[in-house]
Amino acid sequence: MENTINFLKAKTNNFIPEVGIILGSGLGELADEYCEYAIPYTEIPNFIKSTVKGHKGRLVFAEIEGKRVVMMQGRNHFYEGHSMQDITYPVKVMKKLGVKTLILTNAAGAVNADFKPADLMLITDHINYMGTNPLIGANDDSLGERFPDMSEIYKKDLIALADKCAKNLGLKMQHGVYFASTGPSYETPAEIKMARILGADAVGMSTVPEAIVANYCGMNVLGISCISNAAAGVHPEQVSLSHAEVIETANVAKAGFKALIKDIVKSL
Ligand code: HPA
DSSP, X not given: OHHHHHHHHHXXXXXXXXXXXXXXXXXXXXXXHSOSEEEEGGGSTTOOOOOSTTXXXXXXXXXXXXXXEEEEESOOOGGGTOOHHHHHHHHHHHHHHTOOEEEEEEEEEEOSTTOOTTOEEEEEEEEEOSSSOTTOSSOOTTTOOSSOOOTTSXXXXXXXXXXXXXXXXXXXXXXXXXXXXXXXXXXXXXXXXXXXXXXXXXXESSSHHHHHHHHHTTOEEEEEEEEEEEOTTSSTTOOOOOHHHHHHHHHHHHHHHHHHHHHHHHHO
């Protein structure tokens, strides 16, 4: 960890970020617009490189609306074959760099039949259905405690703030529970039905490991899903779904999404 922190401080002239943002599928543009220092993951000690198309794989430092921000332009996923520890390592790095608030974003499938593609959803809670946990292993007492409370990962005051920003921008926000499966296969209609019965509104293959680690480290988490598609079987007339569709819809939503993130960062 120390070599990662020293490397990043040297590369960024000691930039101390207060806000962290992890940019999901198709949502990485913010880090093109605001970019003071950009460091590919391949160059950062102990980082793993992203293998997913549409994910750039670099850590970007910039000031946005007067706040110092570090952004992950592209994230690593469990389904790429990396360990839970490796995919959540950047969150711990952000914590050590000084990040207090972490904004997690993703593209997600709608489990809730009322949600439409390109809707944005504030994550109110999650269900970890990945069958494992990023905190398994020896505990690092310098980051958090062995049995951390997860009663309010997604902070209510941040949700209220995001709602206010969305309202000012005229953006409709959904609220809901994010259900994380490992992927990389999309779910079956029966699995989506199960997720709905269990209380899920959206489904995806990311975010939850990072949210668990961020909350464990004492960071305030805000989660925003861009609804990219109706999940399998939600609308019986829809016979299949594809990654191309996910990226395409994220493209439609990204202008509103970007404006919202900027406004939230400004209001923090
Ligand atoms: N399922 C899982 N992950 C996803 C989906 C989905 O339907 N859409 C975008 N990410």
